[in-house]
Amino acid sequence: MKMKAIVTVTLKPSILDPQGEAVAHALQNMGVKGVQSVRIGKHIELEIEGGDEKALRAKLEEISKELLSNPVMENFHLDLRAGG
Amino acid sequence: MRFAVIQFPGSNCDQDCVHALQVLGQEARLVWHQETKIDPEEGVILPGGFSYGDYLRCGAIARFSPIMPAVKAAAERGQVVVGICNGFQILCEAGLLPGALTRNEGLHFRCEKAYLRVETPASPFTSHYVTGETLTIPIAHGEGCYRASPEILQELEAQQRVLFRYCNAEGQVVPEANPNGSSHNIAGICNAQRNVLGMMPHPERCCEVEMGGTDGRGILLGAAGIGRKI
Amino acid sequence: MKAKEFALKLGLTEQEYGTIEKGLGREPNENELGMFSVMWSEHCSYKNTRRELRKFPTTGPAVLVKAGEENAGVVDAGDGLALAYKIESHNHPSAVEPFQGAATGVGGILRDIFTMGARPVAFMDSLRFGRPEAKGEAGKRTRSLIHGVVSGISHYGNCVGVPTVGGELVFDPAYEGNPLVNVFCLGTLRHDQIRRGAAKGVGNPVFYVGAKTGRDGLAGAAFASRDLTEESKADRPAVQVGDPFVGKLLFEACLDLYARPDLVVGVQDMGAAGLTCSTCETASRGGSGIEIELDRVPQRETGMTPYEILLSESQERMLIIVHKGREKELKEIFAKWGLDAAEIGYVTETGKVVVKAGGKVVAAVPARLLADDAPVYEREAKVPAQLAEKQKLDLKKILPDQPKVKEDLLKLAASPATGSRRWVWNQYDHMVGLRTVGKPGSDAAVLRIEKPGGGWVHVAMTLDGNGRWCAQDPREGSKALVAEACRNLACAGAVPLGLTDNLNYGNPHDPEIFWQLREGVEGMADACRFFDLPVTGGNVSLYNQSPAGPIHPTPVVGVVGKVEDGVRLVPGVFGKGGGVILLLGTQDSGGLGASLYLQEIHGVLAGKLGKVDLATEKKLHVLMRGVLKLTGVRSVHDVGEGGILWALAEMTFGEDSAGAEVALACSQGERPEEALFGEGAGRILVEVEEETVTTVEQLAKEAGVGCHQIGKSGGADLQITCGSVKERWGARELRKLFTESLPKALEG
Known part of the structure; x- marks a missing residue:
């Protein structure tokens, strides 16, 4: 069965996000009011030939931790669902 | 001729452009991005750099800066507008040129000399050259991979709006000579009116022998409306 | 927790605690102990190496700003032109987060240079890793470190528009667990543009400018003054993230500011130990005191304690003291560049750094005690x-x-x-600024610098280190380094004017390591004296060791010189x-x-x-x-x-x-x-x-x-x-x- 995993990587709250800061600043300059802060992360989609979901999830957790994110400064959220 | 070199807060080739223009006997003034006026007699240069940090997308924020309406107006009036590197990215984001510049195919920033084939002398910027002439002009970018829809690419080609392509030392346009994966090896294009140029390579970096070459002179002199000396 | 216990937890020794208590005449509070722990760390105080560093020749006819006086040394290049330059390490941060570690290293050395009043014109980097072709985990890790560090340097350097024109890249198993990332920056200025980091003139306002303060790199200086262990990854403070765009805005704004006649009194960058270091150093240099109110410090995060604000190592921040009555000019310039500028305090005559939060004093420490009276240790040295x-x-x-x-x-x-190192330097913009004469990969990098009156001066520079030579014979190896650096300059026709050094060694408490350091310093000092080459400052990076052992003793020298006419x-x-x-x-x-x-x-x-x-x-x-x-x-x-x-x-x-x-x-x-x-x-x-x-x-x-x-x-x-x-x-x-x-x- 085909599975789809969506990994969202975001910076930990304490980590400076220059990208977000620059966008927030630009919005402010454009006259957009009320934006308190902007944080930018990564959205990663993986299509996987499924199998045992538990094992798959464990594997995905591992690659999210080892490769897709840097635990030193980022958090990730894993969403695993059926379908391509 | 006098040029307005637009200075975004993160521009870093602005002074280099001013210097190169002065070496070529032209006048240049820096115009801060928060200004709103460009003289109807001036040429406009959007220099290289990282306009607003360019973290989101190169040039994405710059297109909203206060000076941009004046740049658009200048382009519509037929004044020359040259976007170099980040300037090219801004022109695309602002819709003054079609297409977009994406991350280099090799993913790395690349700073090196590149060979460019001049595709047509039919523009102020290429008036100093003949078709097929090879120029050596440095590149320095991480996001210089030119992308556009097949229709746009076809239109650019049909209207001979591709002014420069990456080629090898022998002048052949081959995939190995493409430093960033640009479609059709595109290094520089112009608008339909042929007064707006966008190019990733840096002509201002090769206007003096001591900087390693003078192949960029013709582009800037051409922009200044100065014909080729025979 | 008792004050003394807390002090020990922060890495201060019992004896150091005693000195603090005596100096204050009372029991220090936690904020104060935090401040002492970073200011008295090796990274900030050179307490283990200061005696050795005194052996370097530091004077000469070309020296305009001596070692230890300010953030960077400055030498005369003739025609009213001066060169400010320095090397600094970011070894430990790069080991745990290579991209940001290297990027913030570049940002840090950049601030050291423009703090002096100079326009930064070139970077060089000296990098050392394990073997990239090694099999298995070790090789994989080394390769990812190299990719991270090179892209971090490229990210920061390219964006700020300062070319990276050369350096070295060395692979040796000795650096597998502890890579070395040493960054060098050169700036140019006129003699009359030299700025000092002194707080003078009672009542003058003290400004905080640049990025907002977050919990970044809390106590990073203390982190750099310990061995790297397996736990380093986990126990590390929040990674400092570099923002090159703000770095660029900051230096342009500062250079604009300096151009206004008689506006600026003193400037100091906030690097290691951030606000603490910059306030006590400027006050100590000025023979004055400073009083600041933390509530006025621009903050990125909510709920930060005084302790956190004082010790934060958020990047891209500076402390600037201007003449009273000129506040508006400073604010206008920083507004133009879209940066925060907050008046956080003023210069006093008390000789103390007084820190308030919500109007209440949370720390009050004699500036000199904090900045200059760190203990100096004579470490034991033993031939290995x-x-x-x-x-x-x-x-x-x-x-x-x-x-x-x-x-x-x-x-x-x-x-x-x-x-060939082309793979590396192709990723660096080495041409921006139109000063780079010739490509990287030469014996020495050569830049053309515009003379104050027009025309060019050509300046050559080189970075050299050799851990192998120094491991086998620290004294002769270090001498050979200086000789090689000068020889590289000679190949570009340049007369050396000054040297900056980065001393990378293992744990100084190990007498065999301390011996390496002493021999290295003495060898370098001998060679420098011989070449009439003043040492104008630099950096010491100790505790470069992993569970696999210490690195090779690796002094790295950066030498700048002037190309002779003709x-x-x-x-x-x-x-x-x-x-x-x-x-x-x-x-x-x-x-x-x-x-x-x-x-x-x-x-x-x-x-x-x-x-x-x-x-x-x-x-x-x-x-x-x-x-x-x-x-x-x-x-x-x-x-x-x-x-x-x-x-x-x-x-x-x-x-x-x-x-x-x-x-x-x-x-x-x-x-x-x-x-x-x-x-x-x-x-x-x-x-x-x-x-x-x-x-x-x-x-x-x-x-x-x-x-x-x-x-x-x-x-x-x-x-x-x-x-x-x-x-x-x-x-x-x-x-x-x-x-x-x-x-x-x-x-x-």
Whole structure:
């Protein structure tokens, strides 16, 4: 069965996000009011030939931790669902 | 001729452009991005750099800066507008040129000399050259991979709006000579009116022998409306 | 928790706690202890090395700002032009987060330079890692470190528009667990633009400018002053993230500010120990005090405690003191650049740094006690027990009976250790600013700098380190480094003006390591005195060790110099051929001790470098500069790692370079491998036109320096004869190996 995993990587709250800061600043300059802060992360989609979901999830957790994110400064959220 | 070199807060080739223009006997003034006026007699240069940090997308924020309406107006009036590197990215984001510049195919920033084939002398910027002439002009970018829809690419080609392509030392346009994966090896294009140029390579970096070459002179002199000396 | 307990937890010693209590005349609070723990860490106070650092010569006619006075040293380059420059390490941060570690290293050294009033014009980097081609986990980790560090430097340097024009990249298993990332920055300014980091004038406002404060790198200075352990990853403070865009805005805004006459009183960057360090150092230098209110500090996060604000190492921040009544001008300039500028306090006469939060005093410490009265330790030094054994070299046991020079050179050319560094410097914008004369990869980088009155001054600079030489003989190795750096400058026709050093060593509490450091400092100091070269400051990075052991002792020197009038710069590679190749200097190869050849080809690190003859070396440099003023000089390259054969091979690696045919002397009892691959100092290869040979020979004779015709450039092959060895390589084949080795190791 085909599975789809969506990994969202975001910076930990304490980590400076220059990208977000620059966008927030630009919005402010454009006259957009009320934006308190902007944080930018990564959205990663993986299509996987499924199998045992538990094992798959464990594997995905591992690659999210080892490769897709840097635990030193980022958090990730894993969403695993059926379908391509 | 006098040029307005637009200075975004993160521009870093602005002074280099001013210097190169002065070496070529032209006048240049820096115009801060928060200004709103460009003289109807001036040429406009959007220099290289990282306009607003360019973290989101190169040039994405710059297109909203206060000076941009004046740049658009200048382009519509037929004044020359040259976007170099980040300037090219801004022109695309602002819709003054079609297409977009994406991350280099090799993913790395690349700073090196590149060979460019001049595709047509039919523009102020290429008036100093003949078709097929090879120029050596440095590149320095991480996001210089030119992308556009097949229709746009076809239109650019049909209207001979591709002014420069990456080629090898022998002048052949081959995939190995493409430093960033640009479609059709595109290094520089112009608008339909042929007064707006966008190019990733840096002509201002090769206007003096001591900087390693003078192949960029013709582009800037051409922009200044100065014909080729025979 | 009791104050004393807390102090110990922060890494202060019992004795240090006692000094603090005595200095304050009362029990310190936690905020104060936090401040002391960072200011008295090795990183900020040099408490373990200060005695040694005093051995460096620091004065000279060209010195405008001495070592230790300010953020960076400044030397005179003539015509009213001055050079501000410094090297700094970011080893530990790069080990745990290579991209941000390297990026913030670049940002930090940048601030040190523009704090002095200078416009930053060039970066160089000295990088050391394990072997990228190593198999398994170690290799994988090393490769990812290299990718991270190089892209971090590229990210920051390219964005701020300061070219990265050279440096070094070394692979050695000794750095596997603890990479070295040393960054150097050069800035230029007029003599009258030099800025001081002193808080003077009671009542003058103190401004905080730049990025907002977050919990970044809390107590990073203390982190840098410990060994790297397995836990380092976990117990680390929040990673500092560099924002090059704000870095660029900050330096442009500061340079705008300095241009206003009589506006600025003092400037100090907030690097290690952030707000704490900048307030107490400026107050201490000014002989004054400072009072600040933390509520006015721009903050990125909510709920930060005074402790956190005081010790945060958020990047891209500066402390600026202006004359009272001129506040509006400062605010206007920073508003133009879209940066925060907050008046957080004022200069006082109390001699104390007083910190308030919500109007309440949360810390009050004598500035001098914090900034200058850190304890100074005399550490125990002991000759390493294994040293004598390590220095023995029995070539009979290592070299094959019959030399295999043909294969040896091919292997050397294919090693990532010697391979072309183009993969690295192509990722750096090395041209922005229109000052870079020639490409990276030369013996020295050369920049043209506009003179205050118009016209150009040419400035040359180089970074050199050699852990192998120093591991085998820290004193001579360090001397050889300084000699090599000066020789590199001579190859660009430059007279050295000043030196900045980065001392990278292991844990100083280990007497054998401290001995290495002391020997290194003394060796460097001797050589500097000999070359009339003042040391204008730098950085000490200790505790560079992992569970696998300490790194090689690795002092890295950055030397800047001025190209003499009349010098013509020539490439380091052959052109079309037809030139005569001369060896200037000694014919003594120095032997194979501590050589790259033994390590790369035979897997042995043994012996020691031959003694450096500084007197001859100095004469050679004078001669070299003279020769470069002649017409008919085509190319120049110094002999260093890999010896004379490798130097010759490198000269054939230009895009259109010819090969060469060369005969080299092999003295009696010497193995050809020694003559070919020995790394002895004092040698430069020069390719000249036929008609120039006699002039060079005459100059060499007058200078009392050897000059030997060893062959000619030309053809497509590199051919050599040396004793019993006669070999030939296709220059194109060698070049291919040389060009491909690094990309292959890193990208597979």
